[in-house]
Amino acid sequence: MAKILKIVGILLGVLVLAGAGGALWMWSARDARLAIVYEVEDADFPVPFPLTDDEVAALRAELEAGRAAAVAEGSVAEGSEEDVLADVDLSALALERAVERGKHLxxxxxxxxxxxxxxxxxxxxIDDPGVGTILGPNLTTGAGSVTADFTPADWSRAVRHGVRSDGTPLVMPADDxxxxxxxxxxxxxxxxxxxAPVDKTVPRIAFGPVGTMLVATNTLPLAAEMFPDHTRSHEPLPPPTGDTVAFGQHLAGVCTGCHNPNLTGGPRPGFPPDWAEPLNLTPHASGxxxxxxxxxxxxxxxxxxxxxxxxxxPMNKLLPYxxxxxxTELHALWTYFTSLEPRPYGE
Ligand code: HEC
Ligand code: HEC
Structure with missing residues (x-):
């Protein structure tokens, strides 16, 4: 009897040690993955972009037409030589238009x-006891902001590469x-x-046991790991707006994070159990x-x-967007999806 108890005791001890060892391995594997440093290009672009020559020319033509109409009406004396753009604040106008475009985006x-x-x-x-507390930080200029001193390169590193200023990966799905x-x-x-500035300090992300396992076992994808080359620069301009395959493909960049890079859908690692599987968006019988x-x-x-x-x-959450x-944007997406080669679900 005592012998059996002793064996059971030893077995239990081994199990506890293995469990602790597993947990330790999990924690250190997670931290090792989150400590990898990525070398990222230093993007450089103006905020806002100045008006293009075409935009300035269009504005001039519009104002000149207005002045010609006013002259014809007699409300303005003829022969004014003053440049119609002399009193226009082109930088303020560029900012106004950039903000309007950014709001739409x-x-x-x-x-x-x-x-x-x-x-x-x-x-x-995500706020889940298993996965963890994964909060989006404060992007305003208030107290607790992480972006108050950001340069365009810093924004680009976070948003388009999924990398922190110290080079380590962010847990933001920046692949979109x-x-x-x-x-x-x-x-x-x-x-x-x-x-408006918001004064709020958002706690850093904290993983629960499930989240730790997902990171440790490479099940949770990290955007920073998906880039073949972080030193490659980005296109300065998007494809021209229009009902084209090129513009549709550009727009579909934000669908691939869930629907797969080849848009065939399939189960996503890290999706909570009450989320559906993204469906096939190629013109296949399963799509x-x-x-x-x-x-x-x-x-x-x-x-x-x-x-x-x-x-x-989570597709229903995207409806307001x-x-x-x-x-035009909606139809361009359609034009792009229907141009794709049909592929089976989750290929
Ligand atoms: C699906 C959720 C999600 C979306 C959408 C999202 N973010 Fe984030 N973002 C996060 C999370 C979570 C973090 C913090 C991640 C971390 O600390 O690892 C973060 C961090 C950041 C950071 C901080 C980087 C740093 O160095 O601390 C910036 C900047 C940022 N996001 C900008 C944006 C912008 C701009 C957009 C829209 C274009 C956006 N995010 C969309 C979840 C999101
Ligand atoms: C956050 C993840 C996510 C993103 C991002 C996303 N989808 Fe989805 N989508 C899903 C899921 C999950 C479903 C399945 C929903 C269901 O079963 O009801 C779905 C379903 C669909 C369907 C319905 C297909 C069918 O067979 O009924 C279409 C169409 C679609 N998505 C288009 C898009 C487009 C276009 C975009 C990008 C603009 C996009 N989705 C972005 C997750 C996503």
């Missing part, structure tokens, strides 16, 4: 507020933003900088084969799938 595409708060003062990405051009990021920064644009539009504008079911989590897409 955040509201229809880049969903920063979903994790950083509607006022950009901080928000929640890698296709962002300099102009778009500049516009987003210009817009975020108009946010968009036989769909019309109206079917696609119903998903994006009403949150209803072709089979009549309401969209599930896709509702803000312009008709």
């Amino acid at each position: 955040v509201e229809s595409r880049y969903i920063c507020v979903e994790c950083h708060g509607q006022d950009f003062g901080g928000g929640t990405m 933003f890698v296709a962002m051009s300099d102009l778009e990021l500049s516009d987003v920064i210009a817009y975020i900088r108009t946010a 968009l084969e036989g769909w019309t644009f109206e079917d696609f539009q119903r998903v994006m504008r009403q949150g209803v799938r072709k089979n009549g079911e309401p969209l599930k989590l 896709s509702l803000k897409m312009t008709d």
Whole structure:
């Protein structure tokens, strides 16, 4: 009897040690992965972008037409030689337009507020006892801001590379933003900088046991690891706005984080159990084969799938954003998806 108890005792001891060893391995594997330092390009671009020559020319033509009309009406004397642009503050106008574009990008595409708060003062990405507390920090200029002293290079490193200023990886799904051009990021920064300062210090991320395991075992993808080359620079400008495959592909950059880089969908590691699996967006029988644009539009504008079911989590969370897409943007996505080679689900 005593012998059996002794054996059981030893076995238990071994199990406890193995458990502790496993946990220790898990913790150190997690920390090792989060301590890797990435060398990232130093992006350089203006905030805001100045007006282009074409924009200035269009503005001049508009103001000259206005002056000609006023002369014809007799409200302005003829023969004024003054440059119509003399009194126009072109930098203020450039900023105004950049903020307007940035607002549209955040509201229809880049969903920063979903994790950083509607006022950009901080928000929640995941708050789960198992996975952890993963909070989006304060992006305003108030006390507790992480971005108050950010240069464009710092913004680019975080947003388009998923890397902190010390070179280590962020737990932000920045893979959705890698296709962002300099102009778009500049516009987003210009817009975020108009946010009223919020005084709030957001605690740093803390992983629970499940989160630790997901990071330690490389199950949770980290955006920084997905880049083949962090020293490669980004496009200065997005493709021209229009109902084209190129523009649609650019827009679909924010769909690939969930629907897979090749858009065939499939289960996502790290998705909570109450989230659905992203579906196939290629024109395959398991995807968009036989769909019309109206079917696609119903998903994006009403949150209803072709089979009549309401969209599930997390796609249904995107409805407020896709509702803000312009008709051109929506159709360009459709044009792009239907141009793809049909591929089976989750390939
Ligand atoms: C899905 C949630 C999510 C979205 C969407 C998101 N972020 Fe984040 N962001 C986070 C989290 C979480 C962190 C903190 C990650 C960490 O500390 O590892 C973060 C960190 C940051 C940082 C801080 C980097 C640093 O060095 O501390 C910046 C800047 C940032 N995000 C900007 C943006 C911008 C701009 C957008 C929109 C284009 C955006 N984020 C969209 C979740 C998100
Ligand atoms: C946060 C993850 C996520 C992102 C980002 C995302 N989706 Fe989805 N999407 C899903 C999930 C999950 C489903 C399945 C929902 C369901 O089963 O009801 C889905 C379903 C769909 C469907 C319905 C397909 C069908 O067969 O009914 C379409 C269309 C779609 N997404 C388009 C898009 C487009 C376009 C984008 C980018 C602008 C996008 N999604 C971005 C997660 C995402």
